[in-house]
Amino acid sequence: MKATPEHDERMAKMTFATVYPHYVSKVERKGRTKEELHQVIEWLTGFDEAKVKELIDLQVTFKQFFERANLHPNAELIKGMICGYRIEELENPLTQKVRYLDKLVDELAKGRKMEKILREG
Template sequence: MKTTPEHNERITKMTFASVYPHYITKVEKKGRTKEELHHVIEWLTGFNEGKLQALIDEKATFETFNLNPNANLIKGVICGYRIEELKNPITKQVRYLDKLVDELAKGRKMEKILRTN
């Protein structure tokens, strides 16, 4: 599936606070914990729980996120998009996080989710 300029603009304006509750619901519904979610988010972004709360309070967008150098090892399809083919860097960042949350919810082992070279 190809992204459109409108899709990329919507993703760019999306706040972390708007999707964070959905991530929690998704992982907890599948028997995983908020702490595991935070561990995954911290691996991807370097943000600890305090920084995550600050981002939520500030209604920060995904543009403020810095990614783990191994984020490019995240591959596959999420929400109908092949991550490797996404051109917009912000859209790619959001889909990286979506993919990790999805893997966590599906019961994948943490060692596999937190990719290394």
């Protein structure tokens, strides 16, 4: 599936605070922890738990969230399908970064080993 400009715009305007609770419930429902979720978020963005809370409180959009992030150099190793999109084929850099995060959360929820999620080996 190819992302449309409208889809990219919707992703940019969506607030991280609206999606974060869904990330938490998804991983916890599958037996993973909020701490593991924060480990994944910090690996991708450089944001520790306190910074994530601050960004939630500020109601930042995904555009603002990723403008402030220091994306991990191995983020480009995140490949595959998420929400019907092949991550490595997404043309909009912001949409691709949001889908990176979605993919990592999905892998965590599916029980993948942390060293694999964090592209360490």
